[in-house]
Amino acid sequence: MSKTLFEKLWDIHVVMDIDGDAALLAIDRVLMHERTGGVALESLALAGRPVLAPERAFATMDHIVDTRPGRGDATLMPTGTAFIQATRQGARAAGIHLFDITDPRQGIVHVMSPEQGILIPGITLVCPDSHTCTQGAFGALAWGIGSSEAEHALATGTLRVQRPGTMRIMIDSQLKPNVSAKDLALHILSRIGSAGARGKVLEYAGSAISALDAEGRMTLCNMATELGAFTAIIAPDQKIFDYVKGRPFAPQGVDWDAALASWQSLYSDPDARFDTDLRFDAADVVPMVSWGTSPQQSLALGAPVPTAQAVAGRDTAEAHARARDYMDVTPGQPVTGLRIDGAFIGSCTNSRLSDLRRAAAILKGQHVADHVRAICVPGSSQVKAQAEAEGLDRIFLDAGFEWREAGCSMCFFAGGESFGPQQRVISSTNRNFESRQGPSTRTHIASPETVAASALAGVIAAAPVREISL
Incomplete structure (x- = not known):
């Protein structure tokens, strides 16, 4: 039976079906930042529950950390230092990967994750942040969660998820030279509104999407939460494979060959059906x-x-x-x-x-x-x-x-x-x-x-x- 990219990712991650359209999904990566990650880690430690797979959990300092030159733990937010230190202590105690303030790999969670190869096609990825949809640009099923859900994902490697609906936005033609992916995102928002994709997995497709580089695709997917979407997703192609190859946490050697072979099937079948289908012409988009x-x-x-x-x-x-x-x-x-x-x-x-x-x-x-x-x-x-x-x-x-x-x-x-x-x-x-x-x-x-x-x-x-x- 023909399937959308979302349906393929959902099916390969189902651990068990639950009542109705809900399922227990396997979670491949858990990302956290200091604004919410420390809370989940502290709660987990107080309950005496270890992180099931610390090698698949990552924390970075990005939300509250000071960005002025010469920074340390001190922040302009009165309780910011406590958040930073709690996340640091919790990450070290749990044995998860930590990108601390002075780590050359530190950064905004949705920027450093693809840089480090933590984000790869075909995985499920969750983070206590609404803009986790950014990472669907690589053909991953990635969505934002709360701190309690992060705690559950860390402890069990799973999450109960209500199956969302599907939506596809086809964007034909090409963007003008002075028009960016950000302009495209705002153009779509101005046309269908902040509830235009409410609760749905939004797949972007079409010639204009194929023409975008990896970073442009991340910008577009980033704004999907402003449309009310559960998340956004784009089928991975050679541009994405080239971006991922050789990055620190990406598959290497024979594992890369096996991963690449599996990623080749990550696309919506030509006759797959979506709950909603929209079409835009990229040539209509202006700054x-x-x-x-x-x-x-x-x-x-x-x-x-x-x-x-x-x-x-x-x-x-x-x-x-x-x-x-x-x-x-x-x-x-x-x-x-x-x-x-x-x-x-x-x-x-x-x-x-x-x-x-x-x-x-x-x-x-x-x-x-x-x-x-x-x-x-x-x-x-x-x-x-x-x-x-x-x-x-x-x-x-x-x-x-x-x-x-x-x-x-x-x-x-x-x-x-x-x-x-x-x-x-x-x-x-x-x-x-x-x-x-x-x-x-x-x-x-x-x-x-x-x-x-x-x-x-x-x-x-x-x-x-x-x-x-x-």
């Missing part, structure tokens, strides 16, 4: 920016803020009015040209080496506007080292950006660092919720190129089309 307080409240650069009536299918009148008031915008007003106070490049969405290269191509030889505070936070210590080896750090610093250590940083306020009240910020992050980057901060999300161009202009601005020649 995007958010105007409101939800990622679905996004529009083309230069387009006016819509009226409540124009988006009534996605926003209630109340939600639309609240977003307008919070962001201090009015219907018919273009977002392009709004004065900004800050610019941020980073997060699990857009902090990889290719993101930094594209932003640096915009910034090279120029300087940010005097009134703009601009910050760049690489997604991992490895990305930071590679960027510095290429001289990208000097481009950012010469342009007036702060150059930071790896971590989540100002993607969200939980780390203790923020932009100011009612300051307008252009950001390469994934969420523009109220106070996401600080109390009453107004966040516009966009691609790294748009963030860089806006930082230079001092207002929200489109990026010129640039070849990456650094």
